[in-house]
Amino acid sequence: MYRLDPRHAPAPQAALAAGWAAVAAHLPPAPAVLAVDGPPTVDWDLLATRLAHATDTLVDVRAHYAPPAEVRRIGDTDDDPYFGSLARNPLDDLFATLPSPTPHDGGLVIVYGPGAALVDHDVLWYADVPKRYAEAAAAAGTPGTNLGLPAEKPDLKRLFYTDWPMLDRHRDTLAPRLGAWLDMQDPEHPVWIDGPGLRATYAQLARGPVRTRPYFNSTPWGGHWAQNELGFNPEASNTALGYELIAPEAGILVGTGPDAQAEVPFQLMCVLEPEAVLGADVHARFGASFPIRFDYLDTVGGGNLSLHCHPKEPYMRARFGWPYTQHETYYMTLGGDGAKVFLGLREDADVDVFRKQVEQAATHGVPMDPEDHVHAFPAEQGQLYMIPAGTPHASGAGNLVLEISATPYLYSLRFYDWLRPDADGNPRPLPYEHGFANLETGRRGEAIARDLVPRPRTLREGEGWREEVVGALDEMFYEVRRYALDTGAEADDDTAGRFHVLNVVEGDGVGVLTEAGDRYDLAFAETLTVPAAVGPYRLSATGDRPVRVVKALVR
Missing domain, CATH: 2.60.120.10 (Jelly Rolls)
Structure with a gap:
């Protein structure tokens, strides 16, 4: 059955904590400066309120941004109403000045907001909400959605082509030294994972099959298959x-x-x-x-x-x-x-x-x-x-x-x-x-x-299975293949140094078993990444019907 919330186990050494009391218990010991960075759509005011009891010094970096007119000049500056060129600016371009807090009387200073990591600090956390929240906030007209403009109405073009590229580069440079990750999707019930445990979890995930969390948005052309068949967004106008x-x-x-x-x-x-x-x-x-x-x-x-x-x-x-x-x-x-x-x-x-x-x-x-x-x-x-x-x-x-x-x-x-x-x-x-x-x-x-509109071409086959090329063009850097497996059939594959992406397009599903012993059961309509490091793996048809699985890879 299609899973709306596929979950992966953290690395054994990772520490997870849920709720504000548990998060506060992981604050660094004083004296220290803790920087909590992240995107604008985090509820920064609530975070500050929930952690205020642990410090007598809270520093909101949003108060140090350059004037709005200067911020708006950053990134894409043309008059194209539809698309922008990806911004190349570093995040410190947003600031008029950066604060220089120091702990008083051996206390803890918490510096928070987008760009907090630019302030001198002892410990660094990253608070996050997925990008879908930012897009929804922008569509709803929520002020403060755009980076560096905490009091202004949102601009969706700026979000896509200026804010996200700047935030992504900034976050990516911080990843190797993060002390913790804080998931703020439910601002009253955050989930904290320690930085070394997060990196160990990524190392573990990168060597086995990985399924990302799916979701559907709504648009004027959208239909209702995902609502009716998968249970997505039953209250929405459609699933597109x-x-x-x-x-x-x-x-x-x-x-x-x-x-x-x-x-x-x-x-x-x-x-x-x-x-x-x-x-x-x-x-x-x-x-x-x-x-x-x-x-x-x-x-x-x-x-x-x-x-x-x-x-x-x-x-x-x-x-x-x-x-x-x-x-x-x-x-x-x-x-x-x-x-x-x-x-x-x-x-x-x-x-x-x-x-x-x-x-x-x-x-x-x-x-x-x-x-x-x-x-x-x-x-x-x-x-x-x-x-x-x-x-x-x-x-x-x-x-x-x-x-x-x-x-x-x-x-x-x-x-x-x-x-x-x-x-x-x-x-x-x-x-x-x-x-x-x-x-x-x-x-x-x-x-x-x-x-x-190509016809399939058999690439290789065995007892009860066949792998076909269903689409390849010289001008395109990837190709699409398809497995056809009879009921109960098995087929062996190998990433051979290039990742594969799989999706079950017909039948009940397949089991994906790696040489290292990891198994992932993939249902109809689900997508799975098989990282390059996996190497040899086996597909086993599950259920009572023949199965078809598409596979994409870089040529």
């Missing part, structure tokens, strides 16, 4: 984008039970254990960036996605600052009756006419038919559709798409959105100028079906 493994936002639940678990960033495991997770060759190419993502697009009972494309690599590098681009694939886990996948230009597509119709839709609300310009393929269950950067595409209504893609995920260059309003009733933004600057016009017509 399912975060199975999107490395910059993914978290790993570590703990012994729901009241004693901390969610820690998947990305920190890649920072602390890059070769074990990624493999030496992949690490050399991508640094600590985990380059493949798995997510769901749920339009079952929902609408068509916008027709869009993604930036080609030179444009992505020069304009947005990512070193690699957003190639994608759609694996059709479920295809609705009569449902479609929009993919690639027709042979007779006239780009000038296409552009004029897009402009009319964006400026005057004139409807258009994307099928005048773009192929519409039947949404065939089990088919993989290749979507190299620049290719116009969209999932139609009625589908459950497993999107197996490159990790960059914030650059959907929309052409047309079916004149659909956003959640507030306003027209959804259409950054079509970016889209036409990246539109792939060379591959069209018959080449779309030939290159981008």
